[in-house]
Amino acid sequence: MIAIDAFHPELDLLLERVVSTPRRLVWRAWTEPDLLMKWFCPPPWSVVSCEVDLQPGGGFATVMRSPEGIEVAGAGCYLLIEPEERLVWTSALTGGFRPHAQPTSDTDFVFTADLSFAEEDDGTRYRAHLMHATAKARKRHEDMGFNEGWGTAFDQLVDVMAGEA
């Protein structure tokens, strides 16, 4: 059994939602690049490229673009994959388990996302548990709008997948 850390309120953030979207579709939305590009980023930004190498040590890479054409690259590494149940990835590493060069000298904004998907009635209980190294990092992520950002993105996921059902 792989060790995943418990929820630490002083270090972590949590977004939890119960939606009518079937679990297999929530999973597909998180793991298929063509679907992920449709919901991952709140407008007016858009995702212009997305790579998913769905295996432990595989890379997760996105490029988001602003209406003005500014591009921001994101990268992470998958750590644990339990199909349709759990997906753990971190921004501390990139593909191949290589450490991730952080875009700024700010060491704090690094997280591991422990995403879990449970069947509930005919839908899904989605739980995004974000782990940080420090309380300062947690606060910074919260102040950057974690709840709104991840919440809006997940609303988009539900809308996009309504078209796939």
Added chain:
Amino acid sequence: MIAIDAFHPELDLLLERVVSTPRRLVWRAWTEPDLLMKWFCPPPWSVVSCEVDLQPGGGFATVMRSPEGIEVAGAGCYLLIEPEERLVWTSALTGGFRPHAQPTSDTDFVFTADLSFAEEDDGTRYRAHLMHATAKARKRHEDMGFNEGWGTAFDQLVDVMAGEA
């Protein structure tokens, strides 16, 4: 097959040794805390505590002490374990896949160690491949004495395990 990054000369460091120590003993020295404490740190420093949770996501924690009593804690997270063959861990994360609060604001000194152990004649070919995010981080690790430090430590491992054979 788990994805591990290839060797990138501009980003990585390598220590490779062929020794007569049997592979199972080199593996034990890397994974049993009581043994690890005997070789992991070059004198006059010593390892005064060591925790090994040998599973993906499990923590690896050490405390080293100087002759003056200064203590330095190290922490990492195991990513991949193939008994007696391969051990991959990173200082970018701690136990439970949680990001590791780096002791200074220097983001650069983070690495992933891909250790491999192959049987050769009656002994072992040991390969320590250290992956960094940037050329600067690689240089810094080299300048800190990676080759001497990891080399001396491995010499100690061989000496310690000679007593276990």
